[in-house]
Amino acid sequence: MTFHILVSDPLSEEGIQPLKQEEHLKIDVHTGLSHEELLETIEKYDALLVRSQTKVTKDIIERAKNLKAIGRAGVGVDNIDLDAATEHGVIVVNAPDGNTNSAAEHTMAMLMSLARRIPQAYHSLKQHEWNRKAYVGVELKGKTLGVVGFGRIGAEVAYRAKGQRLNVIAYDPYLTEEKAEKMGIQCGTLEEVIQQADFITVHTPLMPATKHLISRDAFNQMKPGVRIINCARGGIIDEDALYEAILEKKVAGAALDVFEEEPIQNYKLVELPEVVATPHLGASTVEAQENVAIDVSRDVIQILNGGAAKNPVNLPSLPAEVMKRIEPYFNLSEKLGTFSAHLAQEPIEEVSIYYSGDLADLDVTPLTRNTVKGILKRHLGDHVNDVNAPYFAEKKGITINEQKTTSTKGFTNLLTVETRTKSGASKVAGTLLNGLGTRIVKVDAYSVDVVPQGHLLLIRHTDQPGAIGRVGSLLAKFDVNIATMQVGRSDVGGDAIMMLTVDRQIDEDVLQKLQEVSDIHQVKPIDL
Numbered sequence: 001m002t003f004h005i006l007v008s009d010p011l012s013e014e015g016i017q018p019l020k021q022e023e024h025l026k027i028d029v030h031t032g033l034s035h036e037e038l039l040e041t042i043e044k045y046d047a048l049l050v051r052s053q054t055k056v057t058k059d060i061i062e063r064a065k066n067l068k069a070i071g072r073a074g075v076g077v078d079n080i081d082l083d084a085a086t087e088h089g090v091i092v093v094n095a096p097d098g099n100t101n102s103a104a105e106h107t108m109a110m111l112m113s114l115a116r117r118i119p120q121a122y123h124s125l126k127q128h129e130w131n132r133k134a135y136v137g138v139e140l141k142g143k144t145l146g147v148v149g150f151g152r153i154g155a156e157v158a159y160r161a162k163g164q165r166l167n168v169i170a171y172d173p174y175l176t177e178e179k180a181e182k183m184g185i186q187c188g189t190l191e192e193v194i195q196q197a198d199f200i201t202v203h204t205p206l207m208p209a210t211k212h213l214i215s216r217d218a219f220n221q222m223k224p225g226v227r228i229i230n231c232a233r234g235g236i237i238d239e240d241a242l243y244e245a246i247l248e249k250k251v252a253g254a255a256l257d258v259f260e261e262e263p264i265q266n267y268k269l270v271e272l273p274e275v276v277a278t279p280h281l282g283a284s285t286v287e288a289q290e291n292v293a294i295d296v297s298r299d300v301i302q303i304l305n306g307g308a309a310k311n312p313v314n315l316p317s318l319p320a321e322v323m324k325r326i327e328p329y330f331n332l333s334e335k336l337g338t339f340s341a342h343l344a345q346e347p348i349e350e351v352s353i354y355y356s357g358d359l360a361d362l363d364v365t366p367l368t369r370n371t372v373k374g375i376l377k378r379h380l381g382d383h384v385n386d387v388n389a390p391y392f393a394e395k396k397g398i399t400i401n402e403q404k405t406t407s408t409k410g411f412t413n414l415l416t417v418e419t420r421t422k423s424g425a426s427k428v429a430g431t432l433l434n435g436l437g438t439r440i441v442k443v444d445a446y447s448v449d450v451v452p453q454g455h456l457l458l459i460r461h462t463d464q465p466g467a468i469g470r471v472g473s474l475l476a477k478f479d480v481n482i483a484t485m486q487v488g489r490s491d492v493g494g495d496a497i498m499m500l501t502v503d504r505q506i507d508e509d510v511l512q513k514l515q516e517v518s519d520i521h522q523v524k525p526i527d528l
């Protein structure tokens, strides 16, 4: 099968080599497409690779009927409508590590340019002016740098700033005193950082909670003469408030790589002599561009080949060794989900998934998603996948519980799916037998031993002599071959089940006839 990939922003040629080496991938590079042009062309693509220019909006994702993956060759995914991607089952991957170094180095370059007014002096000299008085700077040594957002880039900036003998105070909801102490920096609240710093650099993602995090109110709390750096995202700092604070001389200068609107339409902030600026160049180095393009290319190949991505943004990401341990259970979890959906006679309201034995000490989130996918696929079809399964479950009002138990009922591992409807619950359990593959080992209270694959028939009946024979004869009459058969009962003469594996799908009229056989209460064909 050939997959079509659109690269809609300039990506490193070397970086997309992994894609080019795959024979079944056809790559089109069309950069600079307008929104309308992208909308017109997106339908034929299975994957889209972007940087920050392409706005992957809801209407684009809705039109992209074949899209399976969006690869962001960089960190920030604020140009991608993640909710729409999740709803449509499109996996979004990014390249979180590839440009950390370059972004941190650019931040330091901006910090020093700001302190020594290098761009302004350069500009003046190019105009043939020799003006030494106008470009007096400030030293970094002994000053305080406030870092807001202490993730990969924030931490790298702090590390470098210490080399410039700056004192560093940082705020991040995940920064602990211990980590700060280890790095030789101070951990503060947002207010403390804002009030104590001589330079403030922001390194958070742009999201609703960080929009205008540095606001008019924040500028009012800062030291007079503070200098601001933004190499993260336009919008984290309120540009209008920054403009006013510079005019009012509360802020001595700003170094900006990113802007609320890109490309900039209104240049008033950038034209201020106190502002040094670059056109979103933080990640624009040969090394970073190669790294990020390689990383997303590899992940997109994985996704298109049905494998697990390393850096999913809208899927849980697990360490490789955990993935390796849970991978063998994927097939079982989906099959148990599908089996459960067949057992439910009414809309499912709650799903509880119990993991025991070998599974009890692992992060099993992907298995839970996979089980839910198996359940929902029965009625919603193939467009339910691991990405959008929790979204659809929530939309349908189905509560999902995940539980770990120590009770294994004699199995080394056991996965039990319990579905609850308005009028009751049903259960199916399965296991992975070492070297023998997967088995369904329990249906409600009945022990069975069934390979979860092919055409199954679940029959509920009363344990009476002849019931099994009557089912066998009827199926033989309609030329349905029984491959395997299991029987379980609660007690002699009580409720019982038959689990049959048959060689072909059973026609509706045969099912109807089975339903009419005496002592048979329920006949359920289950295709796995």
Ligand SMILES: NC(=O)c1ccc[n+]([C@@H]2O[C@H](COP(=O)([O-])OP(=O)(O)OC[C@H]3O[C@@H](n4cnc5c(N)ncnc54)[C@H](O)[C@@H]3O)[C@@H](O)[C@H]2O)c1
Binding pocket: 075, 076, 077, 096, 099, 100, 103, 148, 149, 150, 151, 152, 153, 154, 171, 172, 173, 174, 203, 204, 205, 206, 209, 210, 213, 231, 232, 233, 257, 258, 280, 281, 282, 283, 284
């Ligand atoms: N200028 C560029 O070219 C360029 C290059 C790379 C990254 N970036 C931007 O830099 C951002 C950070 O990148 P990263 O790799 O360090 O990401 P990261 O996820 O490693 O770090 C972000 C940090 O921000 C923290 N955070 C979130 N909300 C916060 C808040 N309200 N207050 C304080 N901290 C908060 C998070 O806890 C996290 O530690 C990216 O989201 C991207 O937008 C820009």
Ligand SMILES: O=C(O)[C@H](O)COP(=O)(O)O
Binding pocket: 051, 052, 053, 073, 074, 075, 076, 077, 099, 232, 280, 282, 283, 284
């Ligand atoms: O979030 C990022 O990785 C940076 O902002 C880089 O964006 P770019 O790929 O458009 O340079």
